[in-house]
Amino acid sequence: AQTVTQSQPEMSVQEAETVTLSCTYDTSESDYYLFWYKQPPSRQMILVIRQEAYKQQNATENRFSVNFQKAAKSFSLKISDSQLGDAAMYFCAYRSAAGKLIFGTGTRLQVFP
């Protein structure tokens, strides 16, 4: 069975600074997708970024980028130029060919002015 681990329950960052959230996963599959979702206090889950396992190039979406290390089964999220609106719970998630989305336990990010 696949598992997703987020070892940082909480992180904090100053506005305009950079922060990296960690995620590791375990799977025996070779083909899968990885996602970072953001859940602000409003509780709406919002997709931040996704990475296809077969792609070596790391995904980037504006201020958000990932460091995908397939051999190490690591998938970290880097947020550059942090903004107050980035404060939220961030979930790393794994999706396999079976279609199920498996979430990590989440990292709560606080952004200080």
Add this chain to the structure above:
Amino acid sequence: DTEVTQTPKHLVMGMTNKKSLKCEQHMGHRAMYWYKQKAKKPPELMFVYSYEKLSINESVPSRFSPECPNSSLLNLHLHALQPEDSALYLCASSRETGMEWEQFFGPGTRLTVL
């Protein structure tokens, strides 16, 4: 329109009540999902519908009964719930169930069982 709507936003019910949660999308998606999220925990998959047919049931108790009357609508019927069923219930949809398709989430229904 990339929106998934859920009603009601909040629901309080007694253990003997029967109620329903509703989820709607108009993106032409053929896969719809129910998740349960307890406080300070990640969402957990409950059910998956693909082309209006139930394809995954994650061993959910029968007091939760899903229904997909058409491709745009997903219901979750609740009966004889327990206080531990209090949680945020999230609905999501995607074009199909394949892993490449992004899941779009609704805002959730916060359920309290007294």
